[in-house]
Amino acid sequence: MQFIDRTRVIVKAGDGGHGKSAFRREKFVPKGGPAGGDGGRGGDIIFVVDPNSNTLLDFRYHRKFQAKNGENGDIKNQYGANAPACYVKVPAGTVVRDEDTGELLADLTEIGQEAVICRGGRGGRGNAKFANAANRAPTFAEFGEPGEARNLILELKLLADVGLVGYPSVGKSSLVASCSAARPEIAEYHFTTITPVLGVVKTDYEKSFVMADIPGLIEGAAEGVGLGHDFLRHVERTKLILHLVDASGLEGRDPVDDYHTINAELRKYSEKIARRTQILVANKIDLPEARANLPRLQKLADEEGLKFFAISAATHQGVPELIRYVGEWLDQYVEEPETEEEVKVYDENKEDPEKVTISRDIRGDFVVSGKALEKLVAMTNFLNDEAVRRFQYIWRIKGIDSKLKEKGIREGDTVHIGDMEFEYRE
Structure with missing residues (x-):
């Protein structure tokens, strides 16, 4: 059997299912309230140590792993099912690094040890979740949150005495x-x-x-x-x-x-x-x-x-x-305490999700970056007027307008947030 001890793979966690916008329509329930259910969570990408594997050879022929998406919500407050995790089997001694940042994500040395490498996106909320005293019949629901994706470098270090x-x-x-x-x-x-x-x-x-x-x-x-x-x-x-x-x-x-x-x-x-x-x-x-x-x-x-x-x-x-x-x-050997490089225990709150930064790209366009804001953009249905108004409200609450003005934005300038692009208007 050929021995492969370094390879590159691409992993993508599942997207969350979309929330549903629906209302109760029973015959004897006049003006039935919102009844759209939430979408299910996307599947995680989990690496697990397999006792029957001793090389990374399989990854030479299978380089991309993608978890399933969560199911969409449905009428009558029915929630979409969560997607199962996608398990990727690796031999003991495998080190998992993010190819783009060089960050050490996992060091898998024990049989059965698991590490969550990419989190699946949460399901979008149905319109029933947005009902309140001021808006008793919201017509909008959220899209599912996109799952995380990474380019990975896998290295196998032999576990020998x-x-x-x-x-x-x-x-x-x-x-x-x-x-x-x-x-x-x-x-x-x-x-x-x-x-x-x-x-x-x-x-x-x-x-x-x-x-x-x-x-x-x-x-x-x-x-x-x-x-x-x-x-x-x-x-x-x-x-x-x-x-x-x-x-x-x-x-x-x-x-x-x-x-x-x-x-x-x-x-x-x-x-x-x-x-x-x-x-x-x-x-x-x-x-x-x-x-x-x-x-x-x-x-x-x-x-x-x-x-x-x-x-x-x-x-x-x-x-x-x-x-x-x-x-x-x-x-008589006593294991030395590991001090070389701290292994990352998965922490989705490592960076402040509310932090917003504004920069300029090579064309001079304004690029707004922020984990929570980019997530909001991906989960907003901009074809729905109510959803757009909610997005504009959160935009004002976060003070994005004032931050853009501090950077010198003018009427008609282009702004990018995630995959969305729009023209700035006062």
Whole structure:
């Protein structure tokens, strides 16, 4: 199965159903009052973690998700039905961001965890809701509120206990294959592994941990050289890093220099990753050329304060001791408090909905922006005189006229609010 760990999707919550304008017409009820029902609420877009999913591959073929609209209100005060939510299944470890703002909307790590990404619009009110002492027979009803829409970026960060980092061909895939049931491709050329591989490593009869074979890093990875950013993303979730170096140096590189280069890339990408506990692992000690480098690597580990293991993934030498130590370390691991970036808990009142701003576009037209006002425009039936009068009343109450005059508006200037455009008249 192909591994996809970053994709773009478009989501649109359902619109609210329209309110109904109707009156009672029973035979023996003269002058029956307004009886138009409210519209139903549009469906939300909800992301949920699916235990049967481990890649974002499905989103390559299905990029748009739209919830159903609420039903319209009806006569005799009948309310329209609310639309069901649209559930979008994602694998554990999925990060959801708004493509336009870069805002982190959800970080989904637990099976069954849900996050509301877009709210459905509320249903429009029927004319029965607008009856009062001054107007006992209103003829207007509201349209449904439009549902929210977003362009999203989905990123999958592997949920592994242990991550393997190092230059290409240092033996990361061989180590995963030697201690787990995973069977990554292993060959004598660089970048044999081009997608992360997860292996479940058993330490004893009951305990196990997940090891991630992160494709090889190279110098410049933090700036995106090669597939740098795509690879480094998966190191973020790991609890422990096994830093593999080729003790033999047969690739023409010095293992000590390799260690410093890779750590420099980790620091450039994320200080949080750079602070994560590392174990220095010298691989390929079965080769004669490795003997000269082992004392230097032991000295490096002592200077850096790292635990050091010398192994041969090919012959399994030293691997059981390494796995045993990693298992013991994970048993004693205490999760660090998350301080990096606060995950958004959905808050529809994040911005003051009553706030109104006025600006000018490139043509010099006036653009009136405000969440509540734009919602009012979308829900007003401008073909109904009573609805227009109500809109004008709210317009005056909010002081939009005076704000436009402060900005220098003149008779005949064009004003935009949401999708509506009109000519200004005193």
